[in-house]
Amino acid sequence: DIQMTQSPSSLSASVGDRVSITCRASQSIARSLNWYQQKPGRAPKLLIFATSILQRGVPSRFTGSGSGTDFTLTIDSLQPEDFAIYLCQQSYNLPLTFGQGTRVDIK
Amino acid sequence: DVQLVESGGGLVQPGGSLRLSCAASGLTVSNNYMSWVRQTPGKGLEWVSLIYSGGATYYADSVEGRFTIARDKSENTLYLQMSSLRADDTGTYYCATVVWSDYYFEHWGQGTLVTVSS
Numbered sequence: 001d002i003q004m005t006q007s008p009s010s011l012s013a014s015v016g017d018r019v020s021i022t023c024r025a026s027q028s029i030a031r032s033l034n035w036y037q038q039k040p041g042r043a044p045k046l047l048i049f050a051t052s053i054l055q056r057g058v059p060s061r062f063t064g065s066g067s068g069t070d071f072t073l074t075i076d077s078l079q080p081e082d083f084a085i086y087l088c089q090q091s092y093n094l095p096l097t098f099g100q101g102t103r104v105d106i107k
Numbered sequence: 108d109v110q111l112v113e114s115g116g117g118l119v120q121p122g123g124s125l126r127l128s129c130a131a132s133g134l135t136v137s138n139n140y141m142s143w144v145r146q147t148p149g150k151g152l153e154w155v156s157l158i159y160s161g162g163a164t165y166y167a168d169s170v171e172g173r174f175t176i177a178r179d180k181s182e183n184t185l186y187l188q189m190s191s192l193r194a195d196d197t198g199t200y201y202c203a204t205v206v207w208s209d210y211y212f213e214h215w216g217q218g219t220l221v222t223v224s225s
Contacts, residue, residue: 032210043216044152044215049211089211091210094154094165095168096142096154096210101152
């Protein structure tokens with residue numbers, strides 16, 4: 001199974017900050033990496049698929065990059081509604097696996 | 108708009124069984140790749156099972172032989188039959204659509220809570 005490791009596990013930031021979250025795969029997954037946002041008591045919401053393609057309706061302040069084993073989710077100018085948990089997921093092969101999540105909270 | 112509504116969760120004793128349902132609207136379950144994903148205290152988000160539009164099914168090792176994914180075309184509903192339940196199966200179970208080309212989860216239900224405890 002491909003293990004996905006996110007860092008940091010949590011971070012504190014202010015509105016307007018730029019934040020970056022890293023996801024590392026235990027083996028190369030090409031660009032088969034997806035990002036989700038999850039708020040308390042809610043299902044995950046797809047943000048970005050195939051490393052860098054923004055899902056419809058997701059603000060352009062979210063960007064994804066990377067390839068192989070190392071990937072990054074960047075949020076430019078953090079907004080109040082962005083405080084949440086962010087999760088990566090590899091779709092290179094089965095079993096589909098997720099990172100453990102990165103909690104972004106208010107400083 | 109696509110809507111997925113799970114039901115069937117609840118409290119069950121270890122070794123027991125439960126059937127989860129996911130009623131869909133705005134899409135045809137049998138024409139899509141569909142999955143069950145769970146969120147547990149121990150492992151976080153974990154993919155559980157996948158059914159292709161053609162009917163092939165796949166399972167995580169942790170549930171292989173105990174869980175069965177199925178669908179009903181007339182009801183436009185996805186199911187997860189769970190048996191031999193264990194404490195570590197406790198969690199929130201989501202159904203989700205899977206985009207066939209890239210295997211990401213596009214639409215999610217609200218989840219249903221399964222608690223395995225004596």
